Amino acid sequence: MKEKIKSIIESIGLPRIIIFLFLVLLFILTPFVGIRFDTSINDVIIRFSMNGILVLSLVPMVKSGCGLNFGLQLGIIAGLLGAVISIEMELTGFAGFFTAIGIAIFFAVVLGFLYGILLNKIKGDEMVVATYVGFSSVAFMSIMWLILPFKSPNMIWAYGGSGLRTAISNEDYWIHILTNFFQINIGSHINFPTGTILFFALLSYLVWAFFRTKIGTAIATTGSNSNYAKSCGINVDKMRVISVILSTVLSAIGIIVYQESFGFIQLYMAPLYMPFPAIAALLLGGASVGKASIKNVIIGTFLFQAILTMTPSILNNIIQSDMSEAIRMIVSNGMIVYALTRVVKVR
Amino acid sequence: MKKQSLTKTMNPGVQFLINYAVPIIFTILVAFAIPLSGLSNEYLVREIMTRLSRDSFLILALLVPVMAGMGMNFSIVLGAMAGQIGLIFITDWQIIGLPGVLLALLISTPIAILLGYIAGIVLNHAKGREMVTGFMLAFFMNGIYQLVVLYGMGNIIPISNSRILLPRGYGIRNAISLVDIRQVLDKLIPLKIGGILIPVVTLLVIAALCVFIIWFKKTKLGQEIRIVGQDNDVARISGINVERTRILSIVISTVLACYGQIIFLQNIGNMNTYGGHSQVGVFAIAALLVGGATVAKANIPNVFIGLILFHTMFVVSPRAGRALMGQAQLGEYFRVFVSYGVIAFSLALYAWRKRVEKENERKKIMNYRKAFSQSSNTTGGNKF
Numbered sequence: 072m073k074e075k076i077k078s079i080i081e082s083i084g085l086p087r088i089i090i091f092l093f094l095v096l097l098f099i100l101t102p103f104v105g106i107r108f109d110t111s112i113n114d115v116i117i118r119f120s121m122n123g124i125l126v127l128s129l130v131p132m133v134k135s136g137c138g139l140n141f142g143l144q145l146g147i148i149a150g151l152l153g154a155v156i157s158i159e160m161e162l163t164g165f166a167g168f169f170t171a172i173g174i175a176i177f178f179a180v181v182l183g184f185l186y187g188i189l190l191n192k193i194k195g196d197e198m199v200v201a202t203y204v205g206f207s208s209v210a211f212m213s214i215m216w217l218i219l220p221f222k223s224p225n226m227i228w229a230y231g232g233s234g235l236r237t238a239i240s241n242e243d244y245w246i247h248i249l250t251n252f253f254q255i256n257i258g259s260h261i262n263f264p265t266g267t268i269l270f271f272a273l274l275s276y277l278v279w280a281f282f283r284t285k286i287g288t289a290i291a292t293t294g295s296n297s298n299y300a301k302s303c304g305i306n307v308d309k310m311r312v313i314s315v316i317l318s319t320v321l322s323a324i325g326i327i328v329y330q331e332s333f334g335f336i337q338l339y340m341a342p343l344y345m346p347f348p349a350i351a352a353l354l355l356g357g358a359s360v361g362k363a364s365i366k367n368v369i370i371g372t373f374l375f376q377a378i379l380t381m382t383p384s385i386l387n388n389i390i391q392s393d394m395s396e397a398i399r400m401i402v403s404n405g406m407i408v409y410a411l412t413r414v415v416k417v418r
Numbered sequence: 419m420k421k422q423s424l425t426k427t428m429n430p431g432v433q434f435l436i437n438y439a440v441p442i443i444f445t446i447l448v449a450f451a452i453p454l455s456g457l458s459n460e461y462l463v464r465e466i467m468t469r470l471s472r473d474s475f476l477i478l479a480l481l482v483p484v485m486a487g488m489g490m491n492f493s494i495v496l497g498a499m500a501g502q503i504g505l506i507f508i509t510d511w512q513i514i515g516l517p518g519v520l521l522a523l524l525i526s527t528p529i530a531i532l533l534g535y536i537a538g539i540v541l542n543h544a545k546g547r548e549m550v551t552g553f554m555l556a557f558f559m560n561g562i563y564q565l566v567v568l569y570g571m572g573n574i575i576p577i578s579n580s581r582i583l584l585p586r587g588y589g590i591r592n593a594i595s596l597v598d599i600r601q602v603l604d605k606l607i608p609l610k611i612g613g614i615l616i617p618v619v620t621l622l623v624i625a626a627l628c629v630f631i632i633w634f635k636k637t638k639l640g641q642e643i644r645i646v647g648q649d650n651d652v653a654r655i656s657g658i659n660v661e662r663t664r665i666l667s668i669v670i671s672t673v674l675a676c677y678g679q680i681i682f683l684q685n686i687g688n689m690n691t692y693g694g695h696s697q698v699g700v701f702a703i704a705a706l707l708v709g710g711a712t713v714a715k716a717n718i719p720n721v722f723i724g725l726i727l728f729h730t731m732f733v734v735s736p737r738a739g740r741a742l743m744g745q746a747q748l749g750e751y752f753r754v755f756v757s758y759g760v761i762a763f764s765l766a767l768y769a770w771r772k773r774v775e776k777e778n779e780r781k782k783i784m785n786y787r788k789a790f791s792q793s794s795n796t797t798g799g800n801k802f
Binding site for chain 2: 194196209210396397407
């Protein structure tokens with residue numbers, strides 16, 4: 072019996088169990104501190120649907136052995152470009168949303184291709200270089216947002232200045248286009264974002280199915296043992312580039328879905344630290360530097376977003392001070408440090 | 419195939435260009451930006467002098483871990499945190515002037531040693547990816563720092579001075595004035611040359627650190643650190659405790675960074691409690707890399723060349739941005755871009771070269787094996 076419990080704990084992972092128990096405690100506490108249980112659940116679901124695809128986008132690169140995608144900002148930039156251009160074209164509704172995604176995919180493929188080639192040149196040091204490639208591209212795009220010739224009065228500064236605003240509202244274009252798609256209202260406090268969840272499920276399924284195709288299997292083989300893959304006649308470098316493109320495209324779509332739910336397109340330095348929560352969520356779901364699955368994405372995003380939603384509201388009520396920022400930093404970055412210090416095979 | 423042969427067959431000129439790509443690009447950049455900014459030479463010299471005394475200690479703190487083969491120590495941020503905690507205490511106790519600075523150094527040293535020890539242990543568990551781990555560790559510790567300073571101080575840790583406490587009674591204010599210790603080190607021996615203040619004592623301290631580092635390389639510990647940096651296995655065979663040596667090198671770096679941050683802040687004269695330390699690592703590392711250092715090799719000239727080039731760019735870029743595009747904001751973003759970009763570029767360049775060299779090595783071994791097996795075939799003995 073003891074052995075069995077031990078093996079169960081090992082298979083689920085101690086961090087996940089601790090976080091899960093903590094979460095259960097938080098949910099139990101809700102009625103006592105005067106927070107509605109159903110609104111909390113609703114917040115968690117909404118946040119899950121917002122962030123799911125961004126977390127999902129990390130999976131292909133982990134599978135191909137490129138490690139955690141600390142350069143997630145490249146995909147985000149492609150997504151921002153898509154969103155901003157679609158608004159410039161004055162497209163609304165589904166047309167606007169899918170045009171944004173289409174344009175974003177185009178940029179993501181180009182950026183992902185270049186990014187993939189770079190990562191092939193620096194095998195073994197992907198993560199630290201990717202971090203700074205991500206950071207510097209965000210700073211570079213900040214310059215671009217200032218000087219690119221956008222004209223839409225909804226996006227540029229009102230007082231005659233040039234350059235885009237730091238946050239652009241997509242309210243008149245495609246806000247909540249997925250969220251309100253077949254939205255299910257349970258009571259007055261739970262609004263289940265059916266469209267967003269379905270879209271996330273669709274992409275998850277596509278990724279899952281992709282890794283069962285011939286190319287997908289080749290990518291997974293590359294990740295688990297690149298020498299073996301080479302001896303099987305797999306073009307390792309090409310597989311890695313494909314996985315990087317896939318990751319970048321998914322993160323571009325991810326940020327558009329995020330904006331669709333959030334209501335604002337955040338430019339300039341806003342994407343700077345976006346990879347870290349996504350990575351932390353994936354790791355919290357049980358992934359490691361060399362292994363990740365859709366299951367990890369779903370569990371991780373749920374746990375992480377639940378912690379993020381619940382801790383501030385509960386703590387604020389108990390000790391009357393907002394420690395959420397510090398706790399968020401400790402949980403998410405601690406998770407990443409923990410994963411980085413786990414022993415994995417040497418390439 | 420063409421790229422693989424780059425490092426082997428290139429003539430020395432091209433080799434030099436690749437080795438020093440970052441400093442060369444930077445020199446050109448700065449040479450263009452200075453006239454554009456329209457700043458006077460005197461102003462520039464004064465600014466550079468200030469930044470020389472302010473930042474070089476922090477950059478020098480990076481050298482020891484590079485020697486130990488641990489790359490750029492992104493976790494010097496931990497040292498900066500320790501330094502700031504020391505400064506918070508002396509401000510609370512209202513100890514002013516030079517004694518204040520010395521006491522801050524004294525208080526923060528054990529904290530820095532502890533943090534450095536933790537960082538060393540964590541980095542030992544992440545061999546081969548020390549840099550990204552150090553970077554994430556700095557983020558993680560930032561959370562702990564916030565917890566301690568924003569919620570613990572005034573609550574659990576006794577702080578009574580209402581000037582630095584938040585109105586709610588606990589937690590430290592976002593900005594702390596260090597006017598009581600402002601530039602006490604810089605102005606200890608007042609010296610002015612042509613209207614430019616020379617911070618004699620600070621420069622002497624920095625020079626002493628340089629001498630210390632040169633001396634340290636020659637000590638037994640210094641030698642051991644260098645052997646560990648060359649090859650962990652060789653070091654282990656020769657009886658060196660690799661883990662302990664690596665931890666020591668991080669501890670030294672963290673303590674130096676702690677002193678560096680105190681020197682930095684006594685020059686500035688006020689402290690951003692929650693943001694002051696977070697960029698320390700990035701700027702110090704970017705400056706060192708601009709000076710021509712790599713992940714595996716960094717020396718004292720790299721520190722000063724890098725510091726002068728990097729900070730000249732920092733001073734001139736907002737004005738150059740305004741002159742060029744009519745927007746100062748552009749220059750602001752540009753320098754952020756350059757700081758991050760320089761790190762990305764140098765790390766990528768180094769990683770790429772390392773891979774090419776490894777590949778060449780592998781080929782050499784393969785060729786050798788081929789030749790060997792052929793020769794053994796001809797003699798009839800097929801042992802392999």
